[in-house]
Amino acid sequence: MRPTGRSGMGNLLSMLALAVSFAAAANPASAQYPTKPIRIIVPFAAGGTTDILSRAVGAKLAAVLGQPVIADNRPGASGVIGSEIVAKASPDGYTIGMLISTHAVNPFVIKSLPYDTINDFTPITLVAIVPGILSANASLPVRSVQEMVQLVRSKPGQFNYGLPGSMTSGHLSMELLKVIAGLDMVAVPYKGGAPAAADLAAGQVQFMINSPPTVLPFVKAGRVRALAVTGAKRSPGLPELPTIRESGFPDYETYEWYGLFAPARTPKEIVARLGQEIARILKDPELRELMLVQGAELVGNSPEEFGQFVRAEMDKWGALARRINLRVD
Structure with a gap:
């Protein structure tokens, strides 16, 4: 029977309210996120580009989210130690990692990794690229x-x-x-x-x-x-330098890249929130100027785009590693 009149409207509103309450109850942590400090795992030592970028982004993210964002340096083993911490962290958005381009290379040059490069991580956003x-x-x-x-x-x-x-x-x-x-x-x-x-x-x-x-x-x-x-286009900080592509090698393009990842199974709402906030932060003129000194171009794409980028990087470096037998001793 179709609802009619005021009682029908009341029933409809009650049903809507009930649906909203069920949705909130199903994922209350996502709705309230964040309620405590967030940790950015930095898989390299303090003072390098990864560390500088993590701290700069973290400071601005803290101002937006209203919670401290702490850079936690865990260097060693070509980034594997820090990456493993991210992969095995609780998927609640309170531990994320600033991983770099070696993340896409390590599966092909290190015999046994303690994590799966694709399945144990959730891409958030590509933060920056640095052409060599x-x-x-x-x-x-x-x-x-x-x-x-x-x-x-x-x-x-x-x-x-x-x-x-x-x-x-x-x-x-x-x-x-x-x-x-x-x-x-x-x-x-x-x-x-x-x-x-x-x-x-x-x-x-x-x-x-x-x-x-x-x-x-x-x-x-x-x-x-x-x-x-080495990038696909001339660097804003070095506009007079041509690319290797321009110089007769149209298939050549490489970067050192920096991106934020969460553990696998982190709620999509949290990943989307972080991605959107960081993308806005990366448009900040002060931050862009700071990172230009490091040769970095800030990006800020969607989780889906970043995931596709990582897979493309893995395809490229995996093919090279197999061709010339690249291995870490």
């Missing part, structure tokens, strides 16, 4: 990517390049360039970008791909020559 800079020692007769390629091809195995840490973005970016451009070069490993850049400036190595803050001081001093950036 392909650089050469200033004494070399090269001023472009094409000149570098011609020089290296003319003397196979006689030029070397610095690796700013195993499986770092700089390492993988150079390995990808070697494959795409057909280059035979000798790798010289370093325990970080700073010593690698110093040896590039001193002429101990001839080429390198490294982060902008690490290499630009030597470029400004005239000891290193910047040839190109």
Whole structure:
């Protein structure tokens, strides 16, 4: 029987109120979120770009949510230690992680991870991308990517390049360039970008791909020559530098990227709330200026878009790892 008149309207309102109360009762924590401090796991040491970005975003997120947001540094094992903490945390939105591009590489180069890279995490948003800079020692007769390629091809195995840490973005970016451009070069490993850049400036190595803050001081001093950036488009902070794509390799594109993840099974309402708030925060001019100094371009996409991005990164680096047998010893 269809409800009629005032009693019908009253019944309808009662049913609606009951439905709302059931929805609230079904997920009361999501409705009230957040009610206590939020922890951002940083899988790397204090002072680096991941740490700086996590603290800057966390401070602004705390102001919006009305709860403290604390950066918790858990470095080690190429980010695996911190990532495992995120994967095994309670899926309630109070522990999230600022993971980086190694997250998409580790499944292919580390024999057994203590988590599943896809199934144990919920993407929230891509926070930032940092294109690397392909650089050469200033004494070399090269001023472009094409000149570098011609020089290296003319003397196979006689030029070397610095690796700013195993499986770092700089390492993988150079390995990808070697494959795409057909280059035979000798790798010289370093325990970080700073010593690698110093040896590039001193002429101990001839080429390198490294982060902008690490290499630009030597470029400004005239000891290193910047040839190109690794991203799909020119960097806002370095508009005069062409991309490697522009230089004759249209399929080339790499970044160091930084993104926020929650544990799997975190309620969609919480993930959506965090994603929306962080996307707004990433438009803040003060934050954009701060991160531009680090060479970072802020993004802020949807959880679905970020998930697709991570899968594409895994496809790319997985193919490279299989092709050249990349492994962590």
